[in-house]
Amino acid sequence: MIKSIETLLVDIPTIRPHKLSVTTMRTQTLVLVHMVFEDGIESWGEATTIGGLNYAEESPAAIKTNMDTYITPLLLQEQPKNVAQAMWLLDLHIKGNRFAKSAVETALLDAQAQRLGVPISELLGGAIHSELPVAWTLASGDTAKDIAEAEQMISDRRHRIFKLKIGSNPLQDDVKHVLAIKKALGDDISVRVDVNQAWTELEAMRGIQQLQDGGVDLIEQPLAATNRNAMKRLTDHFAVAIMADEAVLGPNNAFELAAGHYADVFAIKINQAAGLRNAALVGQMAAVAGIDLYGGTMLEGSIGTLASAQVFATFPNLAYGTELFGPLLLTDEIMAEPLQYRDFMLQLPQAPGLGIAVDKEKVYKLRTA
16 A cells, blocks of 8 residues: 655756757756655656746646646545556546656556565566667757767767757757767767657758758658648658657557657657556557657656666667666756666666665755655
């Protein structure tokens, strides 16, 4: 039985300003769910989002309020027998709230995996990969700084895939910025862009052609998530891969996108999918439809990053890698030991549950709400 559920907000500064088309992040608010069970097991989930309400419809404050007011009382009253029953119960009584549901499912899976003495990935069919390639986002907005940062990452053997956040500047300024970085890093290094829905279709037609000609190998969510038909036109028109991110919200939505082949690649995010099992299902549907996969992030801390990695490790093919660099963007760590990044890969821990213990004392010391 579940003894207690507590939702905590933890503010951690970023190592540098992180510029997106929708906001510039200087602090990340981690939304953490801590569960304690009658058998003594303690588990964790994470529902972190990006930039308050600038990116998604769930803010940290709203997630905590809905957890405290609706979700926690429901789970404590009903005491579901297993993960599937708990998530069915939430879907029955709680509309929306995908991020909160993902955190709850993560904590429940973490607890069950600890009881069984296995990693969470074993509850999802088992891991195929013991390490995952990780991209780094260059988001200072300064070309020279971004080049120097990328070159240092390559030298340290930490990253060789780089994503650039664009869309907040005039189109030609962004294109010039990206192509200068691509030229400096060379053909052996993967450079992608994330527009975060900022372009119109006409801007996308102009911008993507130049980026494709310059050797950029992936264009992420160039148009509004609701503009599906235009996304399909871009996908059909260009040779460079077009990726859907904000447009991919869960199994039902992903099924429609996959059936119509509205994109070449899906970014899979456990929070946007409302949980790990849903994220796995989205990945399976994409694979059946011939759509490549990319392991996405909401710039979570280590808990959400590990939960995502447990899912992504079960995918046979992650053609475009992952972007599970969230903990590296933060100035502080909440785990008993940091995640291991080496040789351009995130190493998956093999211990039960999430794989690494949470430093509970530190989390409660850092909490802001």
